[in-house]
Amino acid sequence: MNYAQLLLPDFSLILCGYLICRYTALNRSVWQPVESLVYYLLFPVLLFQSIVKSPVDISAASGLIGAGMLSGVIGIALAYSLPHWPWLGKRIDARDHAASAQVAFRFNSFIGLAIAERLAGTQGLLMIAVLIGVCVPLFNVAAVWPMARQGQHSFARELVRNPLIIATGSGLAANLLGFQIPEWAVPTVSRISAASLALGLMAAGAGLQFGLLTRGKALSVAVLSIRHLVQPLLAFALARLFGLDPVQTTVLLAFSALPTASTCYVLAARMGYNGPYVAGLVTLSTLLGVVSLPFALGFLR
Known part of the structure; x- marks a missing residue:
């Protein structure tokens, strides 16, 4: 499989957003309302649709679920612990860490579905x-x-107000209850979902400031290493531990090596954090996916 070709559309849209924002009249004043539209409407529709469209048979995939959840929890713990590492903590800005920790464990679900x-x-x-x-x-x-x-901020209040969490929680509940999007609404919902991907990635590109990545070099290396090296190795070990069959092992390895979610940038920007820095990490993660996917699916598998 040509992983570079699979990741090219995402990277191309990020690059388009960057060039349009920097070299045309469509500057940051245009892209800030676009970020709000993506965050509060388009991405929630995308997440809800992606979860409800395929029935979730939890009993048939309990081992895969356990391995995936455990891998994710370990990734979250590692990302949270970075400021407490003796050789790294002093080099990390607390606000940049809060915004970028998500890069270490979140994933691009649409690339995952395609793979x-x-x-x-x-x-x-x-x-x-x-x-x-x-x-x-x-x-x-x-x-x-x-x-x-x-x-x-109040954590409970942020959860209740967060449209991405509301969409994913309601999507999972609807899936378990057997709800399906009505046939007459599917074309409209699908087009909204497609628009959210394109605009979300272009908005991430419009917010890029590569100079900020050099300022947080140690933090960047740490979160991207967890995403693209530690997570695949964890998946390899957990597939053995849980005795997963070949198909489940393949899916878990692919899941572990995916680029981070493009919504990382949108979430950080809307919560008042360093969006351009996170957008740079999203771009680097998309590029690193060309390496981590062959590593997990070729070498480890």
């Missing part, structure tokens, strides 16, 4: 849909927590 279908067909698609359904709510809560804590 799983190509690798294992319908069964692979259903397996990764299960992982998305159970992991996205946990990971979104974990993404909000350090920013709410660092910004001295």
